[in-house]
Amino acid sequence: MVGTDLRQQLNNYIQSMRDQGILDSQFQSVQALKTEENPHFVLETITGFCSDADNGIAQMTRYLEGPVVDFTNLTGLSHFLRGSSSSIGGVRMALACRDLRRASEANNKQGCIEGMARLKHEYNSLKEGLNNISQIERQLIGNAQRGRQ
């Protein structure tokens, strides 16, 4: 059945992200929060996370590239994104945030530059995977809604 194939495709894709270390088991905990009353929970969470991360990383780049590095705000935002990314299972991104925060707390500009580059790399990997997951989720939701009609 199409639905079963799609679900298996989703599970396989998530497993591949876990095998690469991009996601951990927390993502499946988020999936488990999806209900019939709120079938869009995973999609909404992914969309919200990516929006916050896009804005946060853009802001952190400005803090780092200004005439004077704003270590205080850089520390705060890296901590914020660490929490967000770990809550969605983005373990490698969370680690990158942790390391960037440590560099920022030490007022280490070069460390922050390297940490920022790594954070962007990890976020791009995570975002690409989450976008692919979202596409499959949308198909599953659409199939379920058509099945009820």
Added chain:
Amino acid sequence: MFGKGASSSKSMEIIGSEKKFSVLIVDDDPIIRKIHSALLSKFTKEIQEVKNGKEAVDLCRSGASFDIIFMDKEMPIMNGLEATKELRAMGVNSTIVGVTSCDLSSERNDFIAAGQNQCYEKPLTIEKIKSLLSELNKNN
């Protein structure tokens, strides 16, 4: 509320069927609030959310009361430790649970000194919540 004197497994049944405890989620991250709210909704329907410590203090000062307050540590305007101290000074005796993204072992003393009852590393999970409720049952 938590089945005083009951065994932990019976208490969980009581909690599961009554779902009569109220929760306040205090976190500046909307994604964390969304996930934690959805998690906690499996245990209770009485959930409120605010986005910083000052809003939590103002809410309690206005007369709202909660059985459990899940308090993030680092938030703008008023952080979790400051909010906890303020709430305790006001006489709020809710169970306050610290939730942090930082290394928990280094922060546990700060949380307890501020007046929190327990602390967990983010993210909350079903297992952590069950463990917390079980512990609260035993203590009550």
